[in-house]
Structure formats: structure tokens, C-alpha cells
Amino acid sequence: MIELSLDGQLLRVAQGTTVAAALYLGGDGNSRTSVSGQRRAPFCGMGVCQECRVSIDGQRRLACQTLCRSGMQVETQP
Amino acid sequence: MTRDFDLLIIGAGPAGMAAALAAAPSGARIAIIDDNPAPGGQIWRDGVQAQLPAAAQRYRAALAAASNVQLFAATRVVAIAGPQQLLLEDDNSAWNVRYSTLILCTGARELLLPFPGWTLPGVTGAGGLQALVKGGVPLTGERLVIAGSGPLLLASAASARKAGAQIQRIAEQASLAALSAFTLQLARWPGKLLQATQLLDSHYRSDSFVVAALGSEKLEAVRLSQSGKIIEIPCERLACGFGLIANTQLGQALGCRVADQAIAVDDWQACSRTDHYAAGECTGFGGSELALVEGAIAGHAAVGEQHQARALWPQRARWQAFARQLNRRFALNPQLKQLAEADTLVCRCEDVPYSALAERSSWVDAKLHSRCGMGPCQGRICGAACEYLFDWQTPTPRVPLTPTRIDSLLQLAEAQVHG
Ligand SMILES: Cc1cc2nc3c(=O)[nH]c(=O)nc-3n(C[C@H](O)[C@H](O)[C@H](O)COP(=O)(O)OP(=O)(O)OC[C@H]3O[C@@H](n4cnc5c(N)ncnc54)[C@H](O)[C@@H]3O)c2cc1C
Numbered sequence: 001m002i003e004l005s006l007d008g009q010l011l012r013v014a015q016g017t018t019v020a021a022a023l024y025l026g027g028d029g030n031s032r033t034s035v036s037g038q039r040r041a042p043f044c045g046m047g048v049c050q051e052c053r054v055s056i057d058g059q060r061r062l063a064c065q066t067l068c069r070s071g072m073q074v075e076t077q078p
Numbered sequence: 079m080t081r082d083f084d085l086l087i088i089g090a091g092p093a094g095m096a097a098a099l100a101a102a103p104s105g106a107r108i109a110i111i112d113d114n115p116a117p118g119g120q121i122w123r124d125g126v127q128a129q130l131p132a133a134a135q136r137y138r139a140a141l142a143a144a145s146n147v148q149l150f151a152a153t154r155v156v157a158i159a160g161p162q163q164l165l166l167e168d169d170n171s172a173w174n175v176r177y178s179t180l181i182l183c184t185g186a187r188e189l190l191l192p193f194p195g196w197t198l199p200g201v202t203g204a205g206g207l208q209a210l211v212k213g214g215v216p217l218t219g220e221r222l223v224i225a226g227s228g229p230l231l232l233a234s235a236a237s238a239r240k241a242g243a244q245i246q247r248i249a250e251q252a253s254l255a256a257l258s259a260f261t262l263q264l265a266r267w268p269g270k271l272l273q274a275t276q277l278l279d280s281h282y283r284s285d286s287f288v289v290a291a292l293g294s295e296k297l298e299a300v301r302l303s304q305s306g307k308i309i310e311i312p313c314e315r316l317a318c319g320f321g322l323i324a325n326t327q328l329g330q331a332l333g334c335r336v337a338d339q340a341i342a343v344d345d346w347q348a349c350s351r352t353d354h355y356a357a358g359e360c361t362g363f364g365g366s367e368l369a370l371v372e373g374a375i376a377g378h379a380a381v382g383e384q385h386q387a388r389a390l391w392p393q394r395a396r397w398q399a400f401a402r403q404l405n406r407r408f409a410l411n412p413q414l415k416q417l418a419e420a421d422t423l424v425c426r427c428e429d430v431p432y433s434a435l436a437e438r439s440s441w442v443d444a445k446l447h448s449r450c451g452m453g454p455c456q457g458r459i460c461g462a463a464c465e466y467l468f469d470w471q472t473p474t475p476r477v478p479l480t481p482t483r484i485d486s487l488l489q490l491a492e493a494q495v496h497g
């Protein structure tokens with residue numbers, strides 16, 4: 001198992017889990033809020049739509065193309 | 079940093095892997111890059127909840143064993159840094175790669191069309207949901223409606239069911255007549271017929287398409303048109319995709335000719351630009367078997383093995399015929415152009431509604447008058463949707479080709495100064 005932090009909460013996931021999956025496993029699955037205030041979640045699942053962008057260790061990254069690593073700090077955009 | 083390779087392959091799906099393996103015995107120095115954490119592309123995507131078929135495992139093992147092939151995973155193309163030179167970015171750094179020959183194996187993405195409620199959490203692409211599930215997204219106990227078009231709907235349903243979803247409906251927009259004609263033809267490709275039988279599902283309906291996703295904060299139900307009747311199905315998830323479209327952006331940026339919304343190639347899989355080849359679904363939708371044989375042809379041709387490449391032409395012709403059947407039978411019903419309402423967002427990045435686009439004359443006009451296509455997806459979703467909805471021409475890709483870190487862009491500036 002891997003331990004990471006999602007919005008300040010500790011979360012344990014299996015090796016090989018994407019950050020997109022972690023959003024569902026540890027939260028409501030949402031990644032960001034759109035320019036007009038809508039909540040959004042991963043949509044295309046394959047690195048195209050950019051809906052899943054979150055902050056990972058301070059860098060903007062695509063949750064669907066990033067694997068969870070231990071000690072990772074993931075912050076969604078409220 | 080700059081690395082040099084004889085052959086650079088972009089995309090490690092079936093086409094890219096087949097290309098690398100065909101070219102490897104020549105001894106050429108080969109690099110294959112892919113933006114996903116593992117090779118496999120769409121159909122052979124790896125992950126915690128993925129079960130890789132034997133063929134995928136064979137290709138991966140062969141690739142790992144080829145000492146002159148280097149795989150760079152989680153690496154994307156950011157920009158063209160010079161003649162036969164690209165700027166790449168991985169998790170830690172940006173670097174330049176120089177090549178003598180390039181093979182584009184950038185695959186395809188789903189056509190995702192706007193309809194009321196499509197931005198609600200709970201709504202994903204059809205192949206999109208499959209990809210998310212392979213990466214570990216749990217679906218246990220969730221009610222799922224799948225809608226759109228193409229065989230991918232059934233493949234997505236099978237993955238979702240394994241992950242615990244309760245399939246409520248699979249709505250295929252194609253008509254019963256088209257589906258029957260397709261099924262009759264399938265006997266020509268026995269492997270495909272078998273696959274279709276294995277994927278068959280009692281929730282499958284023809285002549286059916288999504289009308290709206292309902293819910294306030296998240297998805298609560300889906301409204302469908304089913305053989306002309308409107309029905310509503312409560313569910314937690316909707317997976318909706320309208321077939322596949324070729325990823326042509328990098329090819330376009332490199333100056334390779336695009337025709338019929340795909341990278342144009344000749345019999346050798348060569349592009350209009352010398353020393354540039356393309357194979358697999360970036361040259362048109364056709365399934366993994368076609369991608370594999372096209373990849374192998376491109377790999378052989380790229381290292382001057384015309385004889386081996388030519389030997390594969392008959393096999394390619396056989397799968398091209400299958401691709402023609404697919405494209406013909408799953409052609410989209412023009413009614414789908416009317417799904418979006420005035421306030422339906424078409425551009426999900428900049429939240430631009432349909433009403434702001436409907437009166438515009440072209441993609442450029444739309445961009446000038448709204449922020450459509452100006453967000454981080456760079457028009458990959460809304461540009462393709464507008465192409466279908468309004469018959470506008472594909473937006474020309476801009477640099478960087480993908481959202482990029484500042485340090486990578488500085489490296490690009492440096493490369494251009496120093497040549
Ligand atoms: C979401 C999705 C799910 C699918 N699922 C199935 C399925 O279950 N069964 C089935 O029969 N068919 C499926 N297909 C169809 C499938 O695309 C083909 O059968 C096959 O995978 C095509 O192979 P390919 O090598 O041409 O492209 P792909 O498999 O699409 O591979 C292309 C690869 O290139 C990478 N790439 C693209 N551009 C860049 C870049 N600029 N930099 C770095 N990397 C890049 C992509 O991320 C991808 O990994 C699916 C398609 C999609 C879009």
C-alpha cells in the first residue's frame with residue numbers, strides 16, 4: 001500500500017492507483033471548480049480534457065496520468 | 079540536455095510498440111515516448127484494475143528485452159525545437175531529442191459531444207470511464223448508463239461490470255438495420271465475431287441516444303431517447319462517447335498533411351514530409367489489429383526494410399476492410415447535432431455556452447468573440463465538438479502543444495537560440 005495526502009487527509013491506496021482514482025477513494029471524486037463555479041471531475045480519463053488537473057507537490061498535474069506515490073501531497077481546487 | 083536517436087516513435091500503444099519491435103532487429107537506436115505512466119496505449123492501458131491480455135504482455139516483454147529500444151514513459155511532446163528536433167517534458171525535467179526518422183503513433187481520442195448536463199460530476203467519456211476504472215476508480219454498487227456509439231461502448235461496459243457497476247442501459251445511436259448489417263459482416267473476421275458475442279449485453283439498445291444528464295451538484299439521472307421515446311433512468315454514472323477521432327495535432331504541427339481528419343500516409347505509412355511516418359489510429363480509426371500491422375509496416379519502412387514492410391500489406395488490407403465497415407455502420411445520426419441547448423457549455427475549460435458559438439462563422443471567429451478553445455485543453459474537446467456541430471475546420475495547434483512548465487519553455491527558448 002501507498003500512503004499519500006489528499007487535501008490534508010491521509011489516504012492509503014494500492015500500488016498502481018492513479019491520482020484520479022485517489023480522488024474518488026478519498027473524497028467526492030471532484031478535482032476542480034470551473035470559471036463559472038461548477039464542480040468538475042475527471043472526464044476523458046486519458047490526458048486530453050484537463051478537467052482532472054490538481055496540485056501535486058505544488059505542481060499542476062493531470063490526475064488521470066499520474067500514479068500515486070508515497071508521501072505525495074495532492075490538493076484539489078475548491 | 080539533448081539525446082540523439084535514429085528512430086523516434088511518439089506513442090506506445092499497439093502501433094508504436096509494433097513499430098519499435100519491427101525496427102529493432104535493424105540495430106537502429108530507437109526511442110519510444112508516451113505520456114502515460116506505462117506503455118499500452120488505450121486498449122492495453124495498464125493499471126491496478128487492468129487485466130492485460132496475453133498479446134499485450136508479449137509486446138511489453140519484447141520491448142523491454144530489446145536493448146536498442148529505450149522507452150520513455152510519462153513523457154510528452156511540448157514543442158518542435160528545430161529541424162528533426164522536439165522538446166519533451168517528463169515529471170522532473172525538459173529535454174531535447176534529435177531524430178533522423180520519426181513515426182507518429184499518437185492514436186485517437188473519444189469524440190465527446192455536448193448535451194445538457196454533460197459537465198456534471200458523474201459524467202465521463204465511455205472509453206474514458208474504462209481508462210479511469212483501470213487506474214483504480216471504484217464503481218462498486220454504482221448504477222451506470224453507457225451511451226454514444228461504437229464497439230467501445232460494449233468494451234467499456236465489460237470493464238465497468240468487472241469493477242462492480244450495475245449496468246442500467248447501453249444506448250447505441252446507430253439504427254438496428256445498421257447494427258444487423260455490421261453483425262452479418264463480422265463473420266469475415268471470426269476473431270471479432272467471437273469478441274462481439276462475448277461482450278453482448280441484454281441492456282444494449284439501438285436507435286438510442288442521450289438527451290440530457292440530470293442533477294444539480296452531481297449526476298442523478300439520465301434522459302434518453304430510445305427508439306423515439308423519451309425515458310429517464312436514475313443513475314450515479316453516465317459514460318458517453320461518440321466514437322473515436324484521430325490525434326493529428328503533432329503531425330499537423332510537424333507539417334504533415336492531414337486529410338479526412340487523419341494524418342495522410344502512403345502505402346509505406348510515410349507522411350507527406352520526408353522521414354516522417356504515421357501508423358495506427360492517428361491515421362484513421364480502425365481498431366488495434368490494424369494499428370499493429372500499420373505499426374509494423376512503418377517500423378520496417380523507417381529502417382529501409384521495404385521487403386518486410388510490403389509482405390504485411392495484405393494483412394493491412396484485411397483490417398482496413400474491417401475499419402471501413404465500422405466507420406460506415408456506426409456513422410452518427412445528424413440528430414446528435416441538436417443535443418446542446420442555448421446554455422449548454424461547449425467549451426468546458428472557459429465555460430462558453432452554445433449560444434455564444436451558434437452565430438459565429440468559423441473556429442477563428444468563435445475564438446475571437448468568446449474564449450472558446452483558449453483553455454488548457456487547447457480545443458481538443460471543444461474544437462472537435464465544433465467541427466462536428468458546425469462543420470468548422472480543425473483548429474491549428476499552437477505551441478506549447480500541451481500545458482507546460484515554465485522551466486521547459488525556457489529550455490525551448492534556449493534551444494532555439496543555440497540552434
Ligand atoms: C479511451 C479509449 C479506450 C479504448 N478502449 C478500447 C478497448 O477496450 N478495446 C478496443 O478494441 N479498442 C479500444 N479503443 C480503441 C483503441 O484506440 C485502438 O484499438 C488501439 O489502442 C489503437 O492503437 P494506437 O497505437 O493507434 O493508439 P493508442 O492506443 O491510442 O496509443 C497512442 C498513445 O500515444 C500517446 N500519445 C499521443 N500523443 C502523444 C504525445 N504528444 N506525447 C506523448 N504521448 C502521446 C497516447 O497517450 C497513447 O498512449 C479505445 C480507444 C480509446 C480512445
Ligand code: FES
Binds near residue numbers: 052063064
Ligand atoms: S480526465 Fe481528462 S485529462 Fe485527465
